[in-house]
Amino acid sequence: MDTLPTHMVAVHLTGHGGLEKLEYRDDVPLPRPAAGEVLIRVGAAGVNNTDINTRLGWYSKVVKEGTNSVGEAGTNPINDDDASWSGTPMTFPRIQGADCCGRIVAVGDGVSSARLGDRVIVKNMLRSYVAHRPYECWTFGSECDGAFAQYTKAPAREVYPVICSWSDAELASIPCAYSTAENMLHRANVSAGETVLITGASGGVGSAAIQLARRRGAEVIATTSASKAAAIMALGAHRIVSRDADPLEVVGPRQVDVVLDIVGGEMSAQRIETLKAGGRYAVAGAIAGPLINLDLRVIYLRDLTVFGCTFQEDAVFENLVSYIERDEIRPLVSQVYPLSSISEAQQDFLNKGFVGKLVLTPPQEQNR
Structure with missing residues (x-):
């Protein structure tokens, strides 16, 4: 000193x-x-x-x-x-x-x-x-x-x-963006072959989630603006949904295994409607608004699981360091x-x- x-x-x-x-x-x-x-x-x-x-x-x-x-x-x-x-x-x-x-x-x-x-x-x-x-x-x-x-x-x-x-x-x-994204994927137990809908795809957490979901072998549907669509596809997204569109109308009901919601707001209920029976909804942000109008019957009749994602197990950050050192993300x-x-x-x-x-x-x- x-x-x-x-x-x-x-x-x-x-x-x-x-x-x-x-x-x-x-x-x-x-x-x-x-x-x-x-x-x-x-x-x-x-x-x-x-x-x-x-x-x-x-x-x-x-x-x-x-x-x-x-x-x-x-x-x-x-x-x-x-x-x-x-x-x-x-x-x-x-x-x-x-x-x-x-x-x-x-x-x-x-x-x-x-x-x-x-x-x-x-x-x-x-x-x-x-x-x-x-x-x-x-x-x-x-x-x-x-x-x-x-x-x-x-x-x-x-x-x-x-x-x-x-x-x-x-x-x-x-640290913040990638650990948030990895924690959502970890908690929701995303695996190869599953379809994941990611909101706020152009931001730090969203762009991290695309790479980390692809690393797990998932198919990624990303929500972003039209002006950023090409950049998000280049990051690894398979499909783009306009952030102004109703995801239920574009993606359809019961089409998605996991929703990673970083944005929240009024469209969150529609995102949940895109989940298949047994699907998982992980949320770690609400920058578009913290309040939604949700029909609870969608949750229990479709056997959905909701994960609020803030706390992180030690393995989440340790995994990130290993991904960096193996050059698996950037x-x-x-x-x-x-x-x-x-x-x-x-x-x-x-x-x-x-x-x-x-x-x-x-x-x-x-x-x-």
Whole structure:
């Protein structure tokens, strides 16, 4: 630690609300790794829905609309007591950033110094801080500080070395989006020969889900806009459904084995209607809106299974690392921004004019 700076550049989230709640600072004290933790010099950090949803306070039960409907002014009013993804109040200021790629530069007590210099990614759903209890976790950058900074710390057991030729920006695209997609596939037990309907296919989670479903040998029907259809087909989708179309009319009833729903909104009930008897519906997002009008008879008369997908078993992230090192997947990075342009990156994220991931890079010079 003696050779490291005392302060660093970071983005502080100062409260729930619009982009004005993001403060780019160069005087933030350097974090110090506690026992069992490592300090990481951040190389790149991905932009995700959870960062924006948390900033806006969208997780609060008083919000009934999708993320884009909330707008950059934030929701007024929101209930601060349930405005984080976990339903517990946020602590401010908070350094967000669920995606992290970087190198270990210091270790806490009980961590081998042999880990110094490792290029790593951080598991975004942390279990160490809740003693690995089932269905409990902290989101990196929500319940603890994350990667929108020059340096960050995390539990050593949940920081994974990765040996590959990828850029930092590519590796920083993996933790949140790819673990979310892999978790949905894992929970729904998708297997070769099955047909999978994936919503939000042009985003980070959707584009990851296409690759990961294809890796399992599934046939992919992807929902996206016409302008992005060619790019989504190039990622491996077998068929495109317009995001504005009724999936029940286009795909038909009882045609799909699994629905991976990242978008939610009013079409979710129709997506469920596309499932065959015994089908599975996995949901991990609701950016188009959290409320749907669902006929429960479809669920029980067709013996459907519904999976809410947030908590992740350790195997999910471990599998992702193995896929990277075996060159079985590759993220699509649409654009890289300096950390100082976080507001522009988040606005571009909300505008959805891209395919794949948006990534931030902090300044690499050390502040002393």
